[in-house]
Amino acid sequence: MSAAAGEGQPAPLAGVVLGAVALALALGTFMQVLDTTIANVSLTTIAGNLGVSSDSSTWVITAFAVANGISVPLTGWLMGRFGVVRTFVVSVILFTIASLMCGIAWSLPSLIGFRILQGAVSGPMIPGSQALLIAIFPSHKRATALGIWSMTTMVGPVAGPILGGYISDNFHWGWIFLINVPVGLAAAFVSWRFLKSRETPTRKIAIDTVGLALLAFWVGSLQVVLDLGKNADWFHSTMIVVMALCAAVGFVAWLIWELTEKRPIVDLSLFRSRNFAFGTAALALGYALFFGNSLLLPLWLQQQLGYTATWAGLVSAPSGIVAVIATPFLARFSGKIDPRWLATASFSLFGLSYFMRSGYTTYADYWHLMAPMAVQGLAMSIFFMALLNISLDGIPAERLPSAAGLQNFVRITAGSFAASLVTTIWDRREALHQSRLAESSSSFATPYANSISQLREFGATDHQAAGMISRQMVGQAYLLGAIDIFWICGWIAFGLILFVWMARRPKALAGPVAAD
Numbered sequence: 001m002s003a004a005a006g007e008g009q010p011a012p013l014a015g016v017v018l019g020a021v022a023l024a025l026a027l028g029t030f031m032q033v034l035d036t037t038i039a040n041v042s043l044t045t046i047a048g049n050l051g052v053s054s055d056s057s058t059w060v061i062t063a064f065a066v067a068n069g070i071s072v073p074l075t076g077w078l079m080g081r082f083g084v085v086r087t088f089v090v091s092v093i094l095f096t097i098a099s100l101m102c103g104i105a106w107s108l109p110s111l112i113g114f115r116i117l118q119g120a121v122s123g124p125m126i127p128g129s130q131a132l133l134i135a136i137f138p139s140h141k142r143a144t145a146l147g148i149w150s151m152t153t154m155v156g157p158v159a160g161p162i163l164g165g166y167i168s169d170n171f172h173w174g175w176i177f178l179i180n181v182p183v184g185l186a187a188a189f190v191s192w193r194f195l196k197s198r199e200t201p202t203r204k205i206a207i208d209t210v211g212l213a214l215l216a217f218w219v220g221s222l223q224v225v226l227d228l229g230k231n232a233d234w235f236h237s238t239m240i241v242v243m244a245l246c247a248a249v250g251f252v253a254w255l256i257w258e259l260t261e262k263r264p265i266v267d268l269s270l271f272r273s274r275n276f277a278f279g280t281a282a283l284a285l286g287y288a289l290f291f292g293n294s295l296l297l298p299l300w301l302q303q304q305l306g307y308t309a310t311w312a313g314l315v316s317a318p319s320g321i322v323a324v325i326a327t328p329f330l331a332r333f334s335g336k337i338d339p340r341w342l343a344t345a346s347f348s349l350f351g352l353s354y355f356m357r358s359g360y361t362t363y364a365d366y367w368h369l370m371a372p373m374a375v376q377g378l379a380m381s382i383f384f385m386a387l388l389n390i391s392l393d394g395i396p397a398e399r400l401p402s403a404a405g406l407q408n409f410v411r412i413t414a415g416s417f418a419a420s421l422v423t424t425i426w427d428r429r430e431a432l433h434q435s436r437l438a439e440s441s442s443s444f445a446t447p448y449a450n451s452i453s454q455l456r457e458f459g460a461t462d463h464q465a466a467g468m469i470s471r472q473m474v475g476q477a478y479l480l481g482a483i484d485i486f487w488i489c490g491w492i493a494f495g496l497i498l499f500v501w502m503a504r505r506p507k508a509l510a511g512p513v514a515a516d
Contacts, residue, residue, distance in 0.1 A: 012138040017194055021136055024190035025129040026152045028092050031180050031187070032125045033156025035064065035099070035118065038164040038176050041298040041312045045168040052108045058423050059112045059227055061295060065416030066223050067119030070216050072409045073265045075124045076401050077207050079131075083199040088128030089192045094121035096184030103178035118177075127404070132195065155324060161298065165313030208265040211258050215265065218250030219413060226420035230427055266409065267402045270395070275503040279391025280407050282499040284414040286347065286383060289489045290376070291415035292422035293354065294319075296482060299423070301369070304478045305362065315369045322377025330382050342386035343500040347493050349379035354490035358483045362475055393506030422485060429481030430474075437473045 013021055039046070039060050047057040078087045098118035105111035167175045221243045232240050258264040271277045294316065301307035301315060330342075356372035388407075395403045 013136045013194070018136060020190055021194050022133060024187040025088075025133050025136075027183055027187040028088065028125050028191070029129045029152040030156050031092075031095065031099075031183055032068075032122045033152065034160050034163070035122075035177070035180070036068075037156065037160030037294065039064075040295055041161045041165040041302070041309045041316070042168040042173050042176055043299065044302045045173050045309055046111070049173060050108045050111070056108060056231070058295070058419060059108070060115055062223060062227060062416045062419050063112045063115045064119040065291075065412055065419070066219060067116045068122055069119075069409050069412035069416065070212075070219055071120045071123030072412065073215070073405050074207075074212065075127050076405055077205060077265075078124055079128065079200070080205050081202060081207075083202050084128055084131050084135075085191070085195045085199045087124045088132060089188050089195075091121055091124040091128065092184050092188040092191070095125060096181055096188065099177045099180035099184065103174035103176075103181075105174070132191075135198070136195075155320070159320075161313035161316040162310075163313075165309035165311070168309040170310075206263055208258075208261055208263055211254065211261060211265040214250055214254035214257060218247050218254055221247035221250060223416060223420065226417060226424070230424045266406055267399070268406075270399065270403050270406055273394055275393045275506060276391050276395060276403060276407075278499045278503045279387055279393075280410055282343065282347075282496050283384075283387040283391060283407065284410045285499075286350065286387070286493065286496055287411045288414040288418035289350065289354070289493055290380070290383075292418035293357075293486070293489060295419050296422050296426060296485060297357075299426075300478065300482050304475050311366075315366065316373060318370050319373040319377040319380065322374050323380040326378055326381035327385070331385060339386040339389040339506055340500050340503065342382045343390060344497050346379045346383040346386060347497050347500070349375055350383075351490045351493035353379060354486045354493060358486040358490065360479065360483065360486075362479055390500065390503050390506050393504070425485060426478070426481045429484045430477045433480040434474060434477035437477060 012018070043057040043060060046060060047053060050057075075087075082090075095118060098114055098121060101114040102111060102118060105114055163179075164176050167173065167179075224243045225240055225247060228243075229237075229240050235241055235244070255268070258266055258268050271280075297316065298307075298309075298312040301312040302309065307315070353372045353376040356375060360369065391407060392400065392403055
């Protein structure tokens with residue numbers, strides 16, 4: 001028996017059983033991360049199949065993210081009340097069922113509803129898999145366990161766009177969710193078969209139901225405002241005004257409740273730590289920029305440049321591939337470098353990546369589109385590692401689970417809000433640029449008439465020629481709108497470096513760290 005067993009803990013697993021259980025736990029992490037990005041390149045296909053606009057289909061992304069963010073603070077309570085193994089296995093089973101329902105969804109409202117369910121039940125999957133991986137490995141191999149867990153959280157964003165694009169182009173889009181079913185069933189079966197005897201102690205603990213209800217209320221209301229506002233003419237719509245008031249009042253009520261509750265669902269007192277406050281702010285805003293741009297690029301490529309979902313996914317792939325390759329090498333040197341310098345390098349690379357994208361044209365080839373994504377991958381390889389080290393520095397061990405849960409809630413919610421804001425800003429900037437281009441074309445009647453004449457020589461009628469010119473104008477307007485966003489994101493990324501240097505120098509990292 002090992003020392004762990006001597007202390008009343010089960011002995012670590014070994015051999016084939018260890019490999020099988022580690023794979024099952026890794027697949028649990030992989031599925032959850034994969035479903036965060038797999039639909040990004042499939043939105044155009046989903047929208048066309050369900051007969052809705054592409055901006056409405058962004059609900060497929062944001063609904064999952066919001067529900068997942070709200071469920072994260074519940075994870076600690078669920079694991080304490082029912083045990084880590086039981087909570088993880090039930091979460092995987094419910095996630096698998098929700099994935100099946102997403103795959104057979106018959107309309108956009110039904111798909112959004114099942115995505116909300118999928119996000120809500122997936123909260124314990126990543127922290128549960130991490131805790132169990134550490135528990136089943138011997139203490140001298142826990143770095144290996146964390147390495148496996150870290151790699152699965154980084155491979156997911158790489159595989160998501162590629163797999164989602166390939167499935168959308170060659171099969172029914174529902175298979176981007178249905179592929180989770182056999183994987184989820186296998187992961188749940190293996191995990192329960194070999195880990196049910198290793199269940200953690202349970203205890204009856206109170207839950208802050210009021211705080212959780214208020215959290216869901218104000219976050220959900222704000223997401224509705226961000227997602228529906230652009231189509232409802234914002235505050236000219238009574239519904240948007242009401243939902244905005246609900247979000248504001250709900251947030252204030254939640255804030256007051258959480259600050260006065262003895263056992264809040266979200267421990268806001270953690271923000272009294274300078275490093276946690278500035279580190280979490282930088283992490284959340286940096287992730288919001290990344291997530292928003294990860295959604296914008298595939299939409300632009302497919303809607304305006306005619307890329308298939310597969311090729312849109314391949315353009316995004318270098319970001320994750322570079323991150324997976326670079327992370328192990330950079331992690332070896334991270335302990336010798338001030339994490340604030342690592343975070344500075346990360347935000348600088350993010351900013352450079354966004355500025356490189358501002359040079360895109362409608363005639364850009366694959367390699368020019370891909371280069372900024374490779375730079376972004378290098379930024380990702382040190383982003384989480386540095387920012388988590390900064391923000392969690394000085395947090396007592398007994399408060400680390402609460403701190404990690406709060407940080408993940410803020411990060412995930414910021415990403416979902418960013419997805420809505422980016423598509424809204426893009427549409428508004430496109431409308432502005434299109435009106436300016438139209439004014440310019442009418443100011444130069446002779447060049448416009450010459451263009452019509454040239455197109456007529458190629459066999460186009462006057463109406464067809466005008467349509468071609470109008471289509472080019474719209475394409476350029478969307479490009480200019482995207483460039484505006486890239487520039488703004490680049491400057492924000494550089495601005496976030498100030499947040500990093502407002503924190504104290506933390507201790508060096510002791511092992512690999514990943515996104516969740």
